[in-house]
Structure formats: C-alpha cells, structure tokens
Amino acid sequence: MSDVEEAVTRAHHEEWARVVAALTRRFGDLDIAEEAAAEAFATAVERWPADGVPANPGAWLTTTAKRKAIDRLRRENKRDDKQKEAWMLYDDPPEHLGAIDDDQLRLIFTCCHPALGMEARVALTLRMVGGLTVPEIARAFLVQESAMGRRITRAKAKIKAARIPYRVPTAEDLPTRLSGVLTVVYLVFNEGYLATGPDTDPVRHDLTAEAIRLTRMVRHLMPDDGEVAGLLALMLLTEARRTARVSAGGELVILDEQDRGAWDAPLIAEGHRLVRERLAAAAAGEAPGRYQILAAINAVHTSARDMRDTDWSQVLALYDQLVRLDSSPVIALNRAIAVAELDGPEVALATVGRLEHRLAGYHAYHATRADLLLRLGRGQESRAAYDKAIDLAGNTAEAAYLTRRRDQLR
Amino acid sequence: MQYLVSVIDDKNNPGSTDRRPAISAFNERLIAEGYWVFAGGLADTDAATVIDNRGEQAVFSDGPFVESKEYLAGVWVWEAPDLDVALKLATEASKVCDRKIEVRPFQ
Numbered sequence: 001m002s003d004v005e006e007a008v009t010r011a012h013h014e015e016w017a018r019v020v021a022a023l024t025r026r027f028g029d030l031d032i033a034e035e036a037a038a039e040a041f042a043t044a045v046e047r048w049p050a051d052g053v054p055a056n057p058g059a060w061l062t063t064t065a066k067r068k069a070i071d072r073l074r075r076e077n078k079r080d081d082k083q084k085e086a087w088m089l090y091d092d093p094p095e096h097l098g099a100i101d102d103d104q105l106r107l108i109f110t111c112c113h114p115a116l117g118m119e120a121r122v123a124l125t126l127r128m129v130g131g132l133t134v135p136e137i138a139r140a141f142l143v144q145e146s147a148m149g150r151r152i153t154r155a156k157a158k159i160k161a162a163r164i165p166y167r168v169p170t171a172e173d174l175p176t177r178l179s180g181v182l183t184v185v186y187l188v189f190n191e192g193y194l195a196t197g198p199d200t201d202p203v204r205h206d207l208t209a210e211a212i213r214l215t216r217m218v219r220h221l222m223p224d225d226g227e228v229a230g231l232l233a234l235m236l237l238t239e240a241r242r243t244a245r246v247s248a249g250g251e252l253v254i255l256d257e258q259d260r261g262a263w264d265a266p267l268i269a270e271g272h273r274l275v276r277e278r279l280a281a282a283a284a285g286e287a288p289g290r291y292q293i294l295a296a297i298n299a300v301h302t303s304a305r306d307m308r309d310t311d312w313s314q315v316l317a318l319y320d321q322l323v324r325l326d327s328s329p330v331i332a333l334n335r336a337i338a339v340a341e342l343d344g345p346e347v348a349l350a351t352v353g354r355l356e357h358r359l360a361g362y363h364a365y366h367a368t369r370a371d372l373l374l375r376l377g378r379g380q381e382s383r384a385a386y387d388k389a390i391d392l393a394g395n396t397a398e399a400a401y402l403t404r405r406r407d408q409l410r
Numbered sequence: 411m412q413y414l415v416s417v418i419d420d421k422n423n424p425g426s427t428d429r430r431p432a433i434s435a436f437n438e439r440l441i442a443e444g445y446w447v448f449a450g451g452l453a454d455t456d457a458a459t460v461i462d463n464r465g466e467q468a469v470f471s472d473g474p475f476v477e478s479k480e481y482l483a484g485v486w487v488w489e490a491p492d493l494d495v496a497l498k499l500a501t502e503a504s505k506v507c508d509r510k511i512e513v514r515p516f517q
Contacts, residue, residue, distance in 0.1 A: 115493060162515045163411045165492040173494075 004049045011057040012041060016131030017217065019061050021103035023069055024166055030110075030156045032069050034128060040065035104129075105168045105221050112181040113164050120155040121184050127152055129217070130210055140207055141191065178222070182231050182291065185214045189235050193242075194395050202246050202397030208239050226278055230292030233274035237298035240267035245397075252401035256307040268302050275299040293322045312341040329358040333365055345375040363392035367402055374409070383409045411515060412447060412489055413496045415503065418510040419483035425508035436506045440488065445499060447487040455481045483509060487516075 001009070019040060023033035040061045054060035111124040119141075126132045126140070138148035158164070169177040192207025215232045222228050244262040247253050278292045288296075297318045304310040319335035332355055340348035349372045352365070359365035370385035386406035393399040419425055440446035455474040462469045474481065486503070490496040493513070500511045 113493075115497065161517075162513075163492045165494050167492075167494070169494070 002049075004053060007053040007057065008041070008044055008048060011044065011061060012131055013213070015058040015061050016041070017104050017107060017129045018058055019065050020128050020131075021107040022062050023065055024107060024110075025103050026066065027069055027073075028166065030128060030159060032072065033065075034156075036065040036069035036072065037061075039068040043068075101221050102168065104217065106166050108181055108218065108221075109168055109177055110159065110164060110166050112177075112184045113159070114177070114180055115162065115164060116155050116158065118184075118187070120151055120158075121180075122187055123148060123151050124155045125184050125214070126188065126210065130214055132210065136206075140204065178225065179227065179289075181218065182215075182227060185211050185218070186231060186235075186291075188214070189238075193238060194398075196394035202250060202252070202395055203242055205242065208235070208242065211235060212239060226281055226286060227289040227291050229274050229278055230289060230295045233271045233278070233295035234291055234298055236267045236271035236274070237295060237302050240264040240271065240302065250397055250400060251404065252395075252397040254401070255301065260306065263302065271295065271302070272299055288321075290322060290326050293318055293325070297322075310341070312338055316342055329355045330362070330364070333359060333362075333368060337368060340372060340375075345372040348372055349376065361392065363389045363394070363398070363402075365389075366392065367398075370402075370405070374405075379409050411492065411496075412487055413493075414514045414516060415486040415488055415496070415500060416482050416512040416514070417451075417484040417486075417503070417507050418480050418512060420510075421479045421481070425483075429507055432506045436503065440486075440499070445488045445490055445495075447489050449484070449486045451484040452482060480510075 016037060019037045020030075020033045023036055024030055027033060043064055044057075044061060048054075108125070108129055111128050112121045116124065123137055123141075126137045127134065132140070134149050134152060135145050137152075138145040141148070143151075168174075189208055189211035192204040192209075192211060195202060195204045195207070212232070212235050215228070215235055219225075219228050219232050240263050241255075241258060243264070244258040244260070245253055253259075275292075275295050278288060279296070282288050282292070297315055300311050300314050300318070316335065316338040319331070319338055322331055323335060333352065336348045336351040336355075339351055349369070352369055352372065355365060366385045366389035370382045370389055373379075373382035373385055383406055386402055386409070390399055390402045390406065393402060437446065437449055440449075458474040460471045460473070460475045462471070484507075488496060488499065490499065493515070496513050500513045504511045
C-alpha cells in the first residue's frame with residue numbers, strides 16, 4: 001500500500017465519524033452528512049496522490065464535506081428556500097476539541113436510539129459511526145445488500161420523520177441509553193466472535209476489530225464510565241485468545257486445551273490494566289456493572305498459566321456477584337461450569353438441569369451437559385446431549401469440536 | 411412537532427377500568443406544560459362504521475375497518491419538541507392508562 005493510500009485508510013478510520021458527526025450537526029440531516037462525507041473521502045482518494053496529504057486530514061475532510069453538502073443543497077430545488085438560506089449563511093463557530101467529541105457522542109446516541117429496532121441500530125452505527133459501506137455491513141450480517149440498504153434508509157427516515165433528537169441524553173437517561181449503546185457494540189463483537197452460518201469463518205476478525213474500535217471511541221468520549229471500560233476490557237481479553245481458540249483445521253479449541261503462549265500478550269496486558277482500574281474503583285465504593293464483572297472473570301482466566309492454575313473460587317465469587325445483577329439463564333449456565341471445577345460434575349449437573357426449561361434451545365446448554373455427563377462416566381446420555389448440541393450449534397468451529405467429542409465416545 | 415399518541419387496549423387482556431381520575435390529572439399536567447393539543451377516549455369498536463365511496467355507490471359496513479384483538483381505545487395529539495420528550499410522556503401515559511401506547515409523528 002502506498003503512503004497516500006495508507007493515509008486515506010487511516011483518515012477513514014480516524015476521521016469518518018468526526019466528519020459525519022460535524023455535518024449532521026451543521027445540516028441536521030444524516031443523509032446529507034453521510035453522502036457528503038463519502039464524497040469528501042472519494043475526493044481525498046483523487047486529490048491526495050497529486051496534492052499530497054494535508055497537514056490536518058480531519059479538518060480538510062470536514063471542510064471538503066461541508067462544501068459538497070452545500071453544493072448539493074444548492075442543486076436541490078425541493079428544499080425549503082428559507083431553510084436553505086439558513087444553512088448557507090450559517091457561520092461555523094470555531095471548533096474546540098470538546099465540541100467535536102460532543103458531536104461524535106450525539107451521533108452514537110442517535111444511531112443507537114431505543115426507538116429504532118436493534119438490527120437498525122447495529123446497521124446504522126456501523127455505517128454512520130464505523131464508516132463501513134453498505135455492502136460490507138450486508139456481508140457481515142449475511143443479508144442481501146439491497147435489504148441492508150433499505151434497513152439503513154428506513155432508520156434514517158424514521159429519525160427524520162419522528163424527530164429523534166441529535167443530542168447526548170440527559171444525565172437522568174444517560175445510564176440506560178449508554179447501556180443501549182454498549183449492547184449494540186457488544187452485539188457486533190459477538191457476531192464476529194461467534195459468527196453463525198454454515199459458510200462463515202468461525203471468527204470474523206473484521207467484526208471483532210470494528211467492535212473494539214467503536215468501544216475505544218466511546219471510551220475516549222466517556223473516559224470515566226466504568227461499564228465502558230469494563231466492556232473494552234472484556235472484548236480485549238476475549239480477542240486476545242482469538243487465534244488460539246480455533247485450530248488450523250477450523251475446530252474450536254476449548255480454554256483447557258488452548259496454547260496460552262499464543263494469546264496476544266499486549267491485548268491481555270491492556271485488558272488487565274483496565275480491570276485493575278475498575279477494581280480500584282469498586283474498592284472505592286463504585287458498584288461494578290455486568291461488563292466489569294465479566295471482564296474480571298476473563299482476567300482471572302487470562303492470569304492463569306494453565307487451566308489447573310485457574311482461581312476457580314474467584315471465578316465463582318464473581319459469577320455469584322453477576323447473578324445478583326443479571327438473572328439470565330446463560331449466566332447461570334456459565335456459573336455452573338465454575339461449580340463443576342470446585343464441587344464436582346455431579347453438583348454442577350444438578351444446577352444445569354434446573355435451567356432446562358429456559359435453555360433447551362441453546363447449544364451451549366447441551367454441550368455443557370454433555371461434558372458433565374462424560375465426566376460422570378454416563379456415556380450414552382452424554383452422546384445424546386452432544387447430538388442435541390451439534391444440531392443447535394450455529395458456529396462451524398463449535399460444531400466441529402462437538403462432533404469430534406461425540407465421536408470419541410463411540 | 412405534533413405526535414399522534416394512541417392508547418391501545420387488548421380484548422384478551424384489558425387494562426383496568428378505574429384509570430379516569432389519573433388520566434384527568436395527567437391531562438391537566440399536559441395542558442399546564444404546553445404539550446396538550448387534543449385528547450379523546452373512544453367508544454367500543456362495535457360502534458364503528460366504515461364507509462367506502464370509492465366506487466359508484468357508497469357502501470356502509472358495520473364494525474371497525476380491521477378486526478383485531480388489539481384496538482384503539484383513545485387518542486391524544488401532543489406538541490413536543492422531539493421524540494425523546496414524546497417518549498418520556500408516553501412512558502408515563504402507559505402507566506397512567508394501564509395500557510400500551512403508540513407514538514406516531516404527524517407529517
């Protein structure tokens with residue numbers, strides 16, 4: 001890649017959201033902002049090789065995008081003349097750093113607005129904040145390009161028609177709304193980490209990386225929020241094990257069997273730093289949320305030199321804390337795995353059994369049962385549980401692992 | 411910005427019938443705070459009549475235009491600066507009415 005291409009790519013990563021956010025505030029319209037930002041980047045691709053990369057690419061792109069937007073508004077006759085005039089005459093106030101950050105937060109909160117459907121929030125966030133193209137987002141979610149385009153268009157139309165405000169929520173609403181934003185980025189991460197579909201790579205690094213990038217952006221904008229730090233740590237500690245988690249043959253490698261030397265040490269160090277930061281806050285009386293606890297659990301796992309070295313009582317204590325915050329049966333299932341390590345598979349099996357009515361359709365429920373039954377020497381029941389888990393597993397690497405385990409039982 | 415705020419009841423699981431005083435108090439507040447444009451409770455859907463005069467002759471039919479378990483029990487029109495304000499009010503309205511609420515912007 002040439003230096004100029006690299007500069008364009010980097011600017012796209014670093015400046016896209018900033019350009020879209022600034023233009024949305026200026027013109028009050030996501031459509032105009034998106035189109036003008038895309039045009040500005042296309043212009044950069046044309047011009048930078050000849051003119052050189054500008055000293056401040058972000059400012060250059062924002063100015064260019066604003067000109068493009070004004071050109072477009074001039075061409076358009078359908079807009080109300082008065083409104084047009086207001087846009088033309090409006091003199092930009094000097095932008096200080098805080099204002100730019102505020103714009104990006106506004107953009108994120110608007111894209112993740114609770115009045116939009118979850119799929120729309122995810123798509124809109126990836127397009128407007130992440131700068132992914134519609135075909136890229138369509139591929140990521142195995143949806144037809146035209147359908148993904150419609151999803152994004154519909155979301156933008158609703159924002160305009162229902163007047164969803166371009167605003168950072170009030171202090172009173174902020175915790176709920178921020179938790180909604182984190183749900184969106186975590187969903188992107190998990191779709192990458194546990195990619196589903198028969199023809200998909202088991203891990204979609206493009207999506208996990210994008211989710212981490214978005215979370216870093218939110219962290220930069222809201223450095224004092226504990227759950228943002230917690231989610232970033234959770235993602236980093238999970239991502240650090242990505243390459244060790246799938247074998248060369250495309251099979252899932254469980255934690256117990258992973259080559260811990262293949263884990264990404266810098267990511268783990270960064271994740272541990274964040275967890276320590278949150279532990280200090282918790283010690284000072286700040287109650288941790290679910291992402292912080294999940295990150296702490298992952299920190300325990302990634303601190304152990306091998307599986308036997310794992311501090312399971314610490315893991316269980318953290319799950320006990322988590323269960324009090326989140327009564328989801330999936331959390332209870334994961335807690336049972338720690339119970340198995342401490343109190344043995346029989347106790348864990350009884351705990352897991354109580355979750356059947358809520359988790360009968362979840363592959364991990366059957367996979368956990370299969371493993372516990374196997375450890376108890378109940379081969380036939382174990383095999384039946386593996387069969388169910390394989391049927392329900394949507395991830396190719398998980399299905400391959402479960403199949404091998406089952407076949408070893410024959 | 412004006413929003414049509416629909417109160418939705420469910421024939422299978424109707425909301426409680428003692429909400430009138432609470433709704434009146436809520437209306438007073440909407441008026442005092444400048445959101446209130448219009449409000450009205452609706453008679454039962456059995457009392458509806460549909461008229462179709464797109465053809466040569468007007469056709470009257472008895473009952474609502476669509477039969478469903480969920481139906482419109484009443485409407486408000488609110489003036490609110492943006493959807494966040496409307497949704498906040500609607501969240502309260504749902505409690506006050508003990509029913510689901512739909513918020514839909516006018517064009």
